[in-house]
Amino acid sequence: MYQYDTYDQQVVDQRVAQFRLQTERYLNGDLSEEEFKPLRLMNGLYIQLHAPMLRIAIPYGLLSSRQMRALADITRRYDRSYGHFTTRQNLQINWPRLEDVPDILADLAKVQMHAIQTSGNCIRNVTTDHLSGIAADELEDPRPWAELIRQWSTLHPEFSFLPRKFKIAITGAERDRAAAKVHDIGLRLVRSASGKTGFEVLVGGGLGRTPIIGVVIRDFLPQQHLLSYLEAILRVYNRLGRRDNKYKARIKILVKAMGGREFAELVEQEWAAIRGSRLLLGEDEIEAMKAHFRPPELPPALSLSNDELGDAHQNSRFSAWLRHNTHPHKVTGYRAAYVSLKHPDVPPGDITAEQMDVVAKAADDYSHGLIRTTHSQNLLLGDVAEQDLYSLWQTLDSAGLASPNINTLSDIICCPGLDFCSLANARSIPIAKQINQLFDDMDYQYDLGELKLKMSGCMNACGHHHVGNIGILGVDKKGEEWYQITIGGSVEREASLGKVIGPAVPFDEVANTVERLLGVYIEQRLEDERFVDTVKRIGVKPFKEGVYVSALS
Amino acid sequence: MSQLYHNGQWTNDPWLHLDSVDDLVDQLDSGTDRRFLRPATLPLHHVGRALAIAPLPAPKIGARIAPDTAITQVAPFLPLLGLVVLEVDRFEDGRVFTQARDLRSVGFAEEIRVRGPIVADQIGALLACSVDSIDFTQQGFSKPPSQVTHPFSVRYQPGLGYGFDIRAARRNQLRNKENMS
Structure with missing residues (x-):
């Protein structure tokens, strides 16, 4: 992992001092609202519906356990003891006081972190x-x-x-x-x-x-x-x-x-x-x-298959997690393990301070003290020995971080929507909840296979709905929340943009519409064919008919 | 009332800013010895004529250009100009940063100025992009402390106007290490 030298530290320290002075000048009236806006945005500070929102940079999604603990501490001291991981691998806190932001930035600088260019008309976090x-x-x-x-x-x-x-x-x-x-x-x-x-x-x-x-x-x-x-x-x-x-x-x-x-x-x-x-x-x-990014020295480890691990521990929940939340590592005997931030009762991407501490300890214990953030608003421990997977799962499971749902329907990508964002037209978090409630059977989700559902509360597309296999976009129609559905979007391999299936549906009908889409998929799919591939093969029309005709009948 | 920041000082503007060639003619006809006339800027489209009726060495002529003006349009006049003023209407219009660097890249060595409702926090970045002076035009502008105008002593980007060049320092460190080994 990259470690700051004295020059890097000087840059972030001086940026903190600059922002402290800018905030003071704004609060004293020496900077107008119009002048302060781009200056604060360049430092990741938005004024949202309820309070300022600070977006903290996690460059290319890599964090140390020390940094994760510092983030937990910041959410406890200055916010409401939780944070929200974004689709750009950053962390947002939703309830800081403007007056406290310079101190938050100073605390971040102590652990080689910052909020530089996480917003504004500049080059953002790569x-x-x-x-x-x-x-x-x-x-x-x-x-x-x-x-x-x-x-x-x-x-x-x-x-x-x-x-x-x-x-x-x-x-x-x-x-x-x-x-x-x-x-x-x-x-x-x-x-x-x-x-x-x-x-x-x-x-x-x-x-x-x-x-x-x-x-x-x-x-x-x-x-x-x-x-x-x-x-x-x-x-x-x-x-x-x-x-x-x-x-x-x-x-x-x-x-x-x-x-x-x-x-x-x-x-x-x-x-x-x-x-x-x-x-x-x-x-x-x-x-x-x-040299900063040389892989950690991984001692030779026993290679264990899912069956071997499953037989050893005789726990169906662990076996499901193993199948869905671990990814092969190029080094034999190791895997990458996802920390799911998609618990059905929690907004996608949200994590409490206590959970951050759990993840930090798990990283220290099992993955060389490093944590990665993902575009799909989950975390990842990159270098876990297969023999440690059961212990890791127990740790994560006891903290509510082991939902075995990576790349399934309930691994929903979702922006904060109208509950927090001043740009949003519609809520997205309650829609995620609606979908989670309707599709609470994990076996059904596993049968559906890989499926990326992405949702945005407005056209700014922070939830990347255009490239969701199923995309949901919140729109405002005469003061009411409606939702436009697209299918067939993808960013991997052959990138494609989703196509609109027809007229927007009301708030209460979103989960039912998704269910009807999935009904068409189950009926039409070939063996082992993913949802997105079925859409590519048969086009939008059968899905459109399945959604709108069956809704009328 | 504008405020001019030039070479790290708040100072009075020696230049006149004229709207037309007729204004320049009035200056030339005023009876003052040309050597003592104040230098004058004009909008770019008048500069060719201005240079024709007021050839060097005096008075000096400068050009005022808009953010959407390509430097290639000014280039023919640059060897004869003493000042180029980059005019902006909004402080968020970041084209001036690139215009300033473009001017230096084609060899213009005289003064580059930005004029408009610039926020004091932009001074450091403008100086880094080869701007020499900034003419703040907004009402009620107050002179900021040096922490506002020069918040950074170090910079990652090489070859810019001011600030300690981090990459150059690191390259030297690497080469010294190599020589030692």
Whole structure:
């Protein structure tokens, strides 16, 4: 894991001092509301429905147990003893007092954390694959590159007032678990014909009001040029991105209007001028950064199959957890274990301070003190010996963190919605509850197989509904909450956007509509065919008929 | 009443900011020795004519450009200009940061100024992007303390106007380590 040196510490300490002064000036009336807004947003501070909301950065979703304990402590001291993990691998706390935020930031800085650029029209927290360094389909661990990007983008003076927010994702694996294709810039580590490692560069992807899959503007970028190429893209965007309409200001709109080829030409022209600059990464710098992310030394461990572990412990709940909440590790005898934050009675992604402490201890005991956050609002312990899985499960189960539902229907991705967010049109947390209540039979969920249900309370799409196998979008119709349903979205392998099945449904009908969709799937699926593949094969029409015709009959 | 921040000081503006070539002609016809006339800026579309009627060395001429002006449009005049003013209407308009760096990248070595309702917290970033002076135009603007204008002494991005260059320092550390081994 990356460890700050004195320079990194200076940056975050000075940022805390800056924000403390900005907050004081705002409270004294020396900064207007209008002036303070972008300054606080750049530090992750929103003013929400009930209170300020602070979004804390977890760069590329990697936390130490010490940091997790510090987060637990912060939620106890300054908030309501819980936090909410987001789809961008960050943590939000929903009830801090504005006056306390500088102290919260100071406490974060003590454990090498911050809230820098977790909001605002700047380069946001870079995200990556939660299975980095673990997955067998990985070409190279993307996290050293993510950290290099984090540093380059942190407080970049040229790019602090972009036309709109800017998100970068990077993946090193064949299967895109970082959703790189729906980011402003998506980077994929690839190998050239001559065996050199570099990046495939995509731009202009995104969700929100105008969901678009990104386009490739460079098939192969030599690795040493990563920062200069990113800077070239950002410069073109900063110059030409629209500023007259915030709904048309993302880079995807510029790329779409201009065409991928023309945009790529401008980037290449810009890059030609700066590629030899001091942004060029030296081999020694790259290697020094990679040294921070060397995998932990894993002693040889006994390889145990699910059957062997199940037979040894004779516990059906453990066996279910083993099947659904663990992932193969590239090192024999180890697995990655998910900590499910999708308990049926709890809003998706929420975790209490006590649970954070449990996870921190479990990380110390079983996974080298490291914790990962996932895009699907769960946590992951990356390097657990198979012989320790039962003990780990017992620990997590006793804390309500072992719902055996990863990648099933109840592993719902969900934004905070109208219960907390001032942008939302409709509630999303109660819809998740409605769905959990209707589908409380785990065997039924297991029979459905892999299924990604994603829900957003408004067009900003924080819940990534466009790329949900089933997507649910909250809309406002004359003051009432309605929900538009899409099917067939996906970010992995062949990325695709979901298609609307028909007219929106009222609040009370959402779970029933999902049930009817699943009824069509069960009837139509081929053996072992996933929901999303059935939709691709037969199209939307049978689902539409199943939902609306059966609702009328 | 504007407030000019230049080279780390709050100072009076030596430049005149004219709207048309006629205003410049009035200056030239005022009877004052040209060597003692105040330098003057004009909107970019008047600059060609201004330079024709007021050739160097005096008075100095500057150009005022809008955020959507490409630097290629100003480039032909740059060797003759003493100042380029980047004008903004909204402090959130971040195009000036790139415009300033573009001006330096094409070799413009004279003063670069930003003019508009800039927030004092942006000073550090503007200076880092090669801006020399900032003309704050908003009503009731009060001069901020140095902690506001210069909050950071270190910077991750190489090759920028000010602040300790973290990457350069680390590169030196790595090379020293290599030489020692």
